[in-house]
Amino acid sequence: VEETRWLTAQEQTGWRLYLRFQKMMNERLTEELTRLPSDVNPYGADKADYEILALLSEAPDRQLRMSELADVVVSPRSRLTYRIDQLVQHGLVERIKCDTDKRGAFAHLTESGWEALLRLAPSHVGGVRKYLFDVLTPEELDVMTQFLHRVVAVLDPHYEVIT
Amino acid sequence: VEETRWLTAQEQTGWRLYLRFQKMMNERLTEELTRLPSDVNPYGADKADYEILALLSEAPDRQLRMSELADVVVSPRSRLTYRIDQLVQHGLVERIKCDTDKRGAFAHLTESGWEALLRLAPSHVGGVRKYLFDVLTPEELDVMTQFLHRVVAVLDPHYEVIT
DNA sequence: GAAGATTGAAATGTCAATCTTA
DNA sequence: TAAGATTGACATTTCAATCTTC
Numbered sequence: 001v002e003e004t005r006w007l008t009a010q011e012q013t014g015w016r017l018y019l020r021f022q023k024m025m026n027e028r029l030t031e032e033l034t035r036l037p038s039d040v041n042p043y044g045a046d047k048a049d050y051e052i053l054a055l056l057s058e059a060p061d062r063q064l065r066m067s068e069l070a071d072v073v074v075s076p077r078s079r080l081t082y083r084i085d086q087l088v089q090h091g092l093v094e095r096i097k098c099d100t101d102k103r104g105a106f107a108h109l110t111e112s113g114w115e116a117l118l119r120l121a122p123s124h125v126g127g128v129r130k131y132l133f134d135v136l137t138p139e140e141l142d143v144m145t146q147f148l149h150r151v152v153a154v155l156d157p158h159y160e161v162i163t
Numbered sequence: 164v165e166e167t168r169w170l171t172a173q174e175q176t177g178w179r180l181y182l183r184f185q186k187m188m189n190e191r192l193t194e195e196l197t198r199l200p201s202d203v204n205p206y207g208a209d210k211a212d213y214e215i216l217a218l219l220s221e222a223p224d225r226q227l228r229m230s231e232l233a234d235v236v237v238s239p240r241s242r243l244t245y246r247i248d249q250l251v252q253h254g255l256v257e258r259i260k261c262d263t264d265k266r267g268a269f270a271h272l273t274e275s276g277w278e279a280l281l282r283l284a285p286s287h288v289g290g291v292r293k294y295l296f297d298v299l300t301p302e303e304l305d306v307m308t309q310f311l312h313r314v315v316a317v318l319d320p321h322y323e324v325i326t
Numbered sequence: 327g328a329a330g331a332t333t334g335a336a337a338t339g340t341c342a343a344t345c346t347t348a
Numbered sequence: 349t350a351a352g353a354t355t356g357a358c359a360t361t362t363c364a365a366t367c368t369t370c
Contacts, residue, residue, distance in 0.1 A: 004285040011296050017311040022185055023237035024318040074186035079339060081354055103347045103352045122167040133174050135314050143306045145173060148180035151298050155187040242361060244332055266330045266369045
């Protein structure tokens with residue numbers, strides 16, 4: 001039975017601000033993506049879809065095993081299955097069976113998915129800039145990336161550290 | 164037609180780390196709350212429930228108008244209605260009609276809700292400490308709260324600033 | 327007509343099976 | 349037996365009405 005170490009006033013304020021930032025930022029980025037005209041975002045892709053498309057686009061052969069992808073986007077497998085289903089239906093992703101492990105499956109970004117990502121990127125990156133990075137000083141960015149590295153390492157010791 | 168200003172490598176890294184932190188932190192805090200033994204968390208309250216209970220507990224008379232509460236927790240009204248319904252069913256919150264504005268309703272923390280909050284707080288605060296504040300230096304905390312203030316002000320100019 | 331709040335139907339998310347192959 | 353992935357049942361969220369009072 002340990003004593004609870006409560007938050008200091010500053011920590012409390014910081015935590016509440018963080019919660020607010022997190023939710024408003026999600027809301028805003030999702031809204032900006034889904035409200036794009038239908039020639040830019042015909043499928044109505046949201047933030048989660050964008051993240052999947054972006055990660056696939058950077059992977060070797062533009063494809064990733066389902067479970068790897070689930071780990072990277074921090075999502076339960078069943079949710080990922082569902083979202084990939086949607087993306088497959090709209091032709092942005094295709095499923096490819098794994099030759100070496102017949103249990104496995106890849107999610108593969110199609111040409112159409114790649115083009116969709118290119119159309120969405122300016123808006124999404126613009127939002128991230130406008131609401132976050134344009135407001136940060138270079139020093140703050142340094143501090144932020146450094147402590148995020150440390151904090152993510154605590155939450156997930158297995159996560160491989162890049163830069 | 165403006166040029167897209169893409170993210171620098173450091174910004175990209177920072178953004179991805181942030182997304183990872185956000186999702187893992189939510190996952191972990193929710194998991195730790197919902198896995199508490201049933202004498203501590205009989206209802207199975209999660210992070211969102213905790214936030215609602217905590218805010219009500221700090222409000223005058225331990226109650227808040229539905230729309231105020233929705234603004235504070237950054238939630239659409241219909242979602243809040245649903246969650247308050249659940250809390251009411253479990254006796255942690257009660258709805259009280261507003262006298263001065265008959266359209267309005269208050270969500271009021273019951274005695275049972277207050278006790279529930281007291282039982283949940285040590286675990287939840289412990290998680291926030293362990294995964295976030297114990298990992299931050301005092302300088303980093305300063306930098307973080309300062310830029311969060313600024314960033315939240317951009318996202319939501321109406322938000323009143325409290326140190 | 328507009329604001330506060332809720333409702334109902336449809337979309338999405340979760341969790342515990344299930345199925346297949348290692 | 350365990351890992352990779354999906355399914356099905358159920359919970360929650362969303363979005364567009366709705367209802368009531370301002």
